[in-house]
Amino acid sequence: MKPTLLILAAGMGSRYGGLKQIDPFGPHGETLMDYAIYDALAAGFARVVFVIRRDFEAEFRQVVGSKYENHVAVDYAFQGLDDLPSGFSCPADRRKPWGTTQAIWCARGCVDEPFVSLNADDYYGKSAFVSAAQFLAQPTPPESSPCYCVVGYPVLQTLSEHGPVARGICELDDQGYLRTLVERKRVEKVGDTGRFLDEQGGAIALRGDEAVSMNMMGFTPAVFPQLERHFARFLEQHVRTADSELVIPTVVDQIVREGSARMRVLTSRDSWFGVTYAKDKPEAVESIRRMIDRKEYPSPIWSRS
Secondary structure, eight states: OOOEEEEEOOOOOTTTTSOGGGOOOSTTSOOHHHHHHHHHHHTTOOEEEEEEOGGGHHHHHHHTGGGGTTTSEEEEEEOOTTOOOTTOOOOTTOOSOOOHHHHHHTTTTTOOSOEEEEETTEEOOHHHHHHHHHHHTSOOOTTSOOEEEEEEEEGGGGOOSSSOEEEEEEEEOTTSBEEEEEEEEEEEEETTEEEEEOTTSOEEEEOSOOEEEEEEEEEOTTHHHHHHHHHHHHHHHHTTOTTOOOOHHHHHHHHHHHTSOEEEEEEOSSOOEEOSSGGGHHHHHHHHHHHHHTTSSOSSSOOOO
16 A cells, blocks of 8 residues: 655744745745655655645645645645544633644544655655655554654754754664654754753753654554544643643654554655754755756656646
C-alpha cells in the first residue's frame, strides 16, 4: 500500500509573522509544500492530506490545494479547538491550537494507510521521502509492537542565525532505534557548535552532530489510538492552561519509553531548512534557486494541465 503524505499546515506562524504555509519561496510563487509534495510523489506517495484550520480553508484550497488536482489525490483534515477526546471540552477563552499531536490525531478519520507527517513550512530533501517510503513498505509481524520512523538531521544544520528554536533531540540505541526524544527549548548556535537551555535555565553544550527530529515521522494507523490516549492524559492536567500544547516529539518519546512502539531513526543525506523567523526566508529562497540551477527541480514546479 502506497503511503500518504500528511502535511501539518494549521500552525499560527506567530514568530514568522503570518501564514508562512502559503508564503512563496520559489521563483514562480512556489511554497515549501510544493517541493515536499513533488519529492513525495517521486518517492511513491499516492495521496496528500492537508491538516488545516477552518478559518483559512477557502484561501488554502484556492491558493494551495487547487495546484495538485491534476497530479495527486488531495484530502483535508481540520484541526479545531473543540476536536478533543471524549469527555473533554474546549475552554471558551482558548485561542491557540493544541499542538502537533492533536494535528496528526485530527486526521484519524481520513487516513487508513501508512503515512508520513511533516511540517508545511520546512524543506526536508528528496532522500528523506525515499527512506521513509521504503521503511513504511516493510511488513511488520502481526505479533510485534508497531514500528514507526523519524527522519533525523544533524542539529547544527537546523539552527537559525536569527534566534533560538525548539528542537527534538534524539538519543539512539546501538541498532539505530530511538531511545529518547526530548523537545529542547532555546536551541541556538554558539560559534561552530550549539547549546540549549535545560529546565532549570542552565546552558548545555552540543557537539553539533546530534540527530534532531524536524517533525518528519512515519506512522501506521495504529498510532491514532496511542495519540488519543496521551492527548487525553495531557488534557487532564492542562486543559485550562491557555497556551498549553502537546507536541508530537513529547508523545513519541512517551510511546517509546513505555514500550508500546519502536521508532527507527532514518538519517537524511540532504539538508533541511525552514523559516522559523522572517529573516530566515532569504536564505531559504536562495537555497531553492541553487537547486533549480542544478536542475534538481523544474521551474515552475507544477503546471495546471
